[in-house]
Amino acid sequence: MRMRTKAMMLAAAASVSVVAFAAPASASEETVGSCLAETILEFETDSGITLHELEEAAAEGDEEAKKELETLEEEFEACNESPNPILPATNEIIWGGLSFLILLGMMWKFAFPAVKNGMEARTERIRSDLAAADQAKVDAQAVQTQYEAQLADAKTEAARIVDEARQSADQVRTDLIARAEAEAAELRERANGEIEAMRVQAIADVQSEVSEIAIGAAERVVGGSLDRDAQSQLVEAYIQELTSK
Amino acid sequence: MSDTTTRYAESLLAAARAEGNADQVVGELFEFGRVLETNDQLREALSDPSTPIVNRMQAVDDLLAGQASRVTSSLIAMVVGVGRGGQLGEIIRATVELNAASRDQRVAYVRSAIDLDADQQQRLAAALRESTGDDVEVRVILDPSVLGGLVTEIGDDVIDGSVRRRLNQMRESLS
Numbered sequence: 001m002r003m004r005t006k007a008m009m010l011a012a013a014a015s016v017s018v019v020a021f022a023a024p025a026s027a028s029e030e031t032v033g034s035c036l037a038e039t040i041l042e043f044e045t046d047s048g049i050t051l052h053e054l055e056e057a058a059a060e061g062d063e064e065a066k067k068e069l070e071t072l073e074e075e076f077e078a079c080n081e082s083p084n085p086i087l088p089a090t091n092e093i094i095w096g097g098l099s100f101l102i103l104l105g106m107m108w109k110f111a112f113p114a115v116k117n118g119m120e121a122r123t124e125r126i127r128s129d130l131a132a133a134d135q136a137k138v139d140a141q142a143v144q145t146q147y148e149a150q151l152a153d154a155k156t157e158a159a160r161i162v163d164e165a166r167q168s169a170d171q172v173r174t175d176l177i178a179r180a181e182a183e184a185a186e187l188r189e190r191a192n193g194e195i196e197a198m199r200v201q202a203i204a205d206v207q208s209e210v211s212e213i214a215i216g217a218a219e220r221v222v223g224g225s226l227d228r229d230a231q232s233q234l235v236e237a238y239i240q241e242l243t244s245k
Numbered sequence: 246m247s248d249t250t251t252r253y254a255e256s257l258l259a260a261a262r263a264e265g266n267a268d269q270v271v272g273e274l275f276e277f278g279r280v281l282e283t284n285d286q287l288r289e290a291l292s293d294p295s296t297p298i299v300n301r302m303q304a305v306d307d308l309l310a311g312q313a314s315r316v317t318s319s320l321i322a323m324v325v326g327v328g329r330g331g332q333l334g335e336i337i338r339a340t341v342e343l344n345a346a347s348r349d350q351r352v353a354y355v356r357s358a359i360d361l362d363a364d365q366q367q368r369l370a371a372a373l374r375e376s377t378g379d380d381v382e383v384r385v386i387l388d389p390s391v392l393g394g395l396v397t398e399i400g401d402d403v404i405d406g407s408v409r410r411r412l413n414q415m416r417e418s419l420s
Contacts, residue, residue: 211419
């Protein structure tokens with residue numbers, strides 16, 4: 001910053017010196033108009049006639065006047081030839097060159113080292129920035145690699161979780177199916193058992209009912225057929241049976 | 246058989262013997278016991294604590310009037326009067342067995358659809374003596390449910406020769 005300020009001050013001083021010491025580009029040279037005016041004035045002074053009177057005499061056919069007019073026109077054309085627009089005046093070249101050399105020396109002494117130091121600092125800064133950028137790029141690539149590795153791990157983990165979930169779901173489905181089949185088999189077996197028990201019970205009920213009917217009928221038959229004599233015979237048979245034991 | 250029942254039975258038997266007609270009284274007690282066994286209403290009436298004891302004793306006198314001796318009626322009324330109407334059946338059964346035991350006999354309760362005459366009872370007693378080896382006193386209980394034949398109960402032994410048993414066997418074979 002300091003070097004830049006010093007360079008700017010030197011440039012301003014050089015500009016001021018150029019403006020102060022340089023003369024106007026056309027101050028030492030006559031213009032086209034003045035050249036024409038001086039030519040006309042010199043003609044009128046030497047000839048004692050005006051340019052208009054010369055033109056009228058040439059128009060009337062005066063050969064001497066025509067020659068004089070042609071000579072004058074040649075001088076006018078010479079005046080019309082303008083000075084070199086590129087090449088400055090001699091004093092300007094001198095003062096400008098001197099100022100340039102002074103400015104060059106000052107800049108060589110003061111500005112160039114500052115500019116050089118600034119450029120070197122800027123180059124160094126740019127180099128360090130590039131190195132930092134390269135390091136940042138390397139770091140970014142490392143981070144990217146790490147992220148990619150983490151992403152790959154995450155994908156692998158996700159795939160593993162999905163696979164485990166699928167396996168768990170399959171296991172649950174298998175268990176549910178097995179349980180449902182077992183319950184269905186148990187229900188079938190229980191239903192078959194109940195049906196068998198009901199069938200056995202029904203047969204037993206029928207048998208019991210039949211036996212009750214048969215026994216009831218037998219009781220009525222026996223009760224009706226057992227008269228006093230038959231009862232006495234049964235008593236005697238009982239006594240005989242006890243005696244025979 | 247509880248001690249209380251046994252003591253009451255001994256008291257009844259002693260009173261009957263004191264009156265000199267123990268066998269008759271025991272016989273009448275046994276008959277009353279048969280009636281009591283088959284008549285739930287009478288059993289509940291004699292043991293109902295809500296009925297005054299005097300009324301229960303009066304019921305016994307009215308029931309046995311002309312059907313049993315005065316001693317028998319008085320002994321039953323005495324048991325009912327002391328509030329032992331609920332145990333009257335057990336006391337009577339214990340009295341009968343004590344009376345038989347005093348003659349070295351066991352009581353054979355014989356259930357029959359018909360009444361047995363004295364000859365049948367004697368031959369039955371002899372047959373039971375031969376079969377069991379013990380001298381027995383036959384007490385016949387009329388029970389139409391046996392249909393025919395006899396069922397003899399001596400202590401815990403039962404000798405069933407009834408038509409009912411055969412019908413039950415037939416029922417079991419059919420079931």
